[in-house]
Amino acid sequence: MKPGIKLKSTVCDTEVMVIRGSNVVVECGGAPMSEKPGERGTLNPGFAEGSKIGKRYVDSAGNIELLCVKAGQGSLSIAGAPLQLKEAKPLPSSD
Template structure:
């Protein structure tokens, strides 16, 4: 999916029900020629190679191209998914 307001592109790893947005604007499959305006409340940016998830963990998004807008699901900001700790090698 691609952001309609910035360069962010994500791959949907896990999908639930709800609307994925970036920069406060719903994401699209193909961008139109002109970019919209980022909502200041969703202007935290995305990082390439990082996974993002919603609070209920029903969505998991992998950022494949970073941008200025931040991700959200149904108006609630998505969180950076923590890496799983590796087992101890004692």
């Protein structure tokens, strides 16, 4: 993975775009995400809090940032550690 790449969940509808970070395996619903997923697996109930469209998700070290571009039932993690919702700092609309 690298910035600009889209990853799809293999267990739900979730899709993310990589904003920051590279070369880690991102999981959704407990299963590794893929650029071209094959057959759909089953959602791990431990990672089923959902991913929200338009929200940003970061790891605790702040090295990885993902933008959810399609919502799904699975929640995001890396090596089993859940990703956190990033707080938005709104800017005034300029156009």
